[in-house]
Amino acid sequence: MTTDRRVLVHPDKESLAGSVAARFITKMIDILDEFEEANVVLTGGTMGEKVLEAIRTSPASHTIDWSRITFWWGDERFVARDDADRNELQARRALLDHVPVDESKVHAYPAAGEGVDLDEAARMYARELAEAAPEGKEYPRFNIMFLGVGPDGHIASLFPGHDEIRITDTSVVPVRNSPKPPPERLSLTLPVIQSADRIWMVLAGADKASAIGLALAGASVDEVPVAGAQGRKRTVFFVDQEAAAEVPAALIAPSY
Template structure:
């Protein structure tokens, strides 16, 4: 990634940030459809990610997107039963997806624990297979926009500092059996899969994120700050509120 491909955009509050992410996402998806006929977006969970989805649900501008030609994916998921309130896809359904005319077959839900069973590695392999099928048999689709939250420890998706999965170079999806955040069992895209996205947006709000954001932007070691390794092929955006940006010197 070149320096010119990375942008840091700071917003005055978390509310303004959520609305800005929603507006930017409408434009990006509409542009992708104009260029390629369809769009692939990867959603994230977390407080600010879900707030951005809720803002999009309330925005009249969402009508600029042909939602029947949008594929929806997730960067990570908690390995819990379908419909569990702690699953990212459940939160996305409540905040946004139920308000949109999406095609059911275009909403690519990560396997649930009561469907795939308790084996988190099997769930990861199943999701990797669905991604590969959409990509024509190998790898992952060329995601147009991939959204990531940034944890106070610098984690993205379910790639946490100090874990071997941060350095995974071959697999596109991994099973994470021992997340330091509950619930412990999760599946996650790997950094190489994240890097297939045309645009990666790292979205963070709150002073508790400031140290991790500053370290990620300063190019910290990926093993310590996984967010530092998340980058898009065409652009990487760090979308922050003032509190999250408060330790960034750039």
């Protein structure tokens, strides 16, 4: 596993979202020059949505061949498909409904109220991942994986001290009794997260500072799950000034 983790600090949320959007567009063009298809994992939350909005409104967004990108989610709230809490709905509203994606390549998690329970929903998404995977693999090669990070250090829906963070024998796990509502969720497991080429975490606000500081200081994954978020090629924390408060100066990259 790579140890190349970088922290890029931005003055505020708006410049943070704009910078990540610009980097995404540039990197995606490079990836699609190298590969016929790309796999991108999306996240929810305020900053996740802001980044997607910034990608949509960028004058350069049209330079991406959106039809060659397959979209996945790191986790999802097990709520109705039209529930405002649903990460899929946020992503569609911010970006996917406004660019020429191939709808068959948008892999949303099953939703509540559609005839499957939480366990079957997890198995269904695991099957989708396996069907899109190279031969002999359980999930695709993820070129970029966006992750949010909670004030408690959780990533996707893998929470500190919960059993799901320790599960390694499946790609998707049902989550019950989430400490953050709604209680029922679906999440990729840590091995799947760690398989991504690039993990990009976008964080803003003083309440995230402790989690980042602990992760970079070597905290245990069980106590601070974000400590385990390391991509195969690169791991980048895109943060605003407030979230960077406890990051050692030596780890802050002047450029990327």
